[in-house]
Amino acid sequence: MQPRHFAQLVFLSAVWGGSFPLIRIAAPAFGPLVMACLRCALAAVVLAVLMRATRQAWPARAHWISLTVLSLLTVVTPFVLFNWAGLVLPAGYSAVLNATAPLFGVLAGALFKEERLTLRKLLGCAAGVGGVALLVRLGPVQPDARVVLAVLACVAASASYGFGAILMKRATLVLQPLPASAAVHAAGALVLLLPAGAGLPAVQLRPEALLAIAVLGMVTSGFMYWISMRLMREISASAATSSAFMIPMFGVTWGGLFLGEPFTPGMLPGVVLVLVACAFVTGFNPLWWLVASRQPEKPAARKGLSPGE
Template identity: 40%
Template sequence: MSDMERCLERDAGVPAMAATRDWRTPLELLVLGAVWGGSFLFMRVAAPVFGPYALVELRLALGALVLLPFLWLARAQFPLRLWPRLAAIGVVNSALPFLLFAWAAQRAPAAIGAICNAMTVLFAALVAFLVFGERIGVRRALALLTGFAGVVVLATAKVSGLSLGPAVLAGSAAALLYGVGLNLVKRYMVGLPPAASAAVTLGCSAVLLLPLAVVHWPAGPVPPLAWAAAVALGVLCTGLAFIYFYRLIHRIGAARTSTVTYLIPLFGALFAWLLLDEPVTVKMLLAGGLILGSVAISQRGP
């Protein structure tokens, strides 16, 4: 067999191998979407019992413990001079958004936080434009306007006669902070191992939040279901999900992995409807469609 024949045989085998493995990608994205969608269900169960401070403290600490082995292996890349910067990014990208979502979970159905979370992609583009001078383009500007229209629709909705406005504002603020955090990570954490960096940011946030968590710790006994939800939120939805997320980015790229954004609201609403019997109203569906549609428009290639 000639060298050219060997090359042709090798190149022909690559698409065949990719095709046989292609089923993994949608399945893994579904799993990650389900896990992160489930985080809003767990917050809805645990937040009314723990309160936002204690719940987020558990989430941060457990997530950091899961990721600690990655930090230990990469400890030489994290001199002490980096830790203040990483701690500040952790507050913006983890502690504050987690608190806002937990606060919203005390006051509104789980689907509300999951829908607001989808705005992260749009806010990241807006922050990059306003603060860092990146181009935004007409298409993304239209996507932002569409997404904000979805937020307005959601904020004016009511469930069981109660206004969702405060919870929507909290969830939107959390998504904005995620957008700021993504830009900070992109610019100030380049070259650092992602899982180890997440361990530092989560751990620092847990230390900073600890005094507030102690002061606001639940006075009465916490039911087992709330404990299970809090542990799942920290271990599964924060620590293990980060590992899974970074592995997907490494294998299929950031652009394809970001499509999980579309799945989180769907799973968040589905779990809340199935397991908590929470209603999904017409306005929630309309708002979710506007927000997810705007994300789809913003992520389309040229």
């Protein structure tokens, strides 16, 4: 993995980490289904505008079934489940559970024979799970039925992301990222349209919730999904999903800034483990690259000359 790929993963993690506090703000006002539908619709509109500006066409009709399946796995299911969990769990807690997505991505890659399940990747997943546990340290949560269901919803959403990453990788091999991203969100909005209609009477149009849903739809759901698909064309699916290991760092940070959720120096060891996990799963070691970049380049050998010339 090249340094620019790693930088993009960090950027994705920072923006996606902000989605969990925004979910906590918007979910009580809109409800899980209406909120998911609005996110998809806003994302589709933004991406369609970008398509028009860049003169790109919508995917051919033959691809829409596979794109709808991709939408169900990477947009519809995770949005609804994380939105519902946002009514119950703190933002940082949901971000921690989201960090299990790379584990499911690695398992899915091995199951569908897309990637080899190596010891390095398994160690990376283990380090990532341990790192986010140390990082957040949110303390005990009352183990009632609703909390347990919310935790299971987050894990199921992460599994959906992980398995969907394989289909997302396949889509990037035959489709341009921007039209594919727009189609995925348009399909998601259509799938959610009727279920969301049932929740409209309970919607509360509060200013902070409207701002949160606007950012979620246009930025974290639309623009960043497109960036993710572009990155997916160049790196493996498991490496791309490894950004989830860094999301808790940002999720806790944004949650602390905007929602007053705790952040303490005791979380720092978790940061180290998270970075180690990323290095294992992606195969990119930032320290190695930093050392290599400071070494002088060797002069290129002249072509067409034998060693004795």
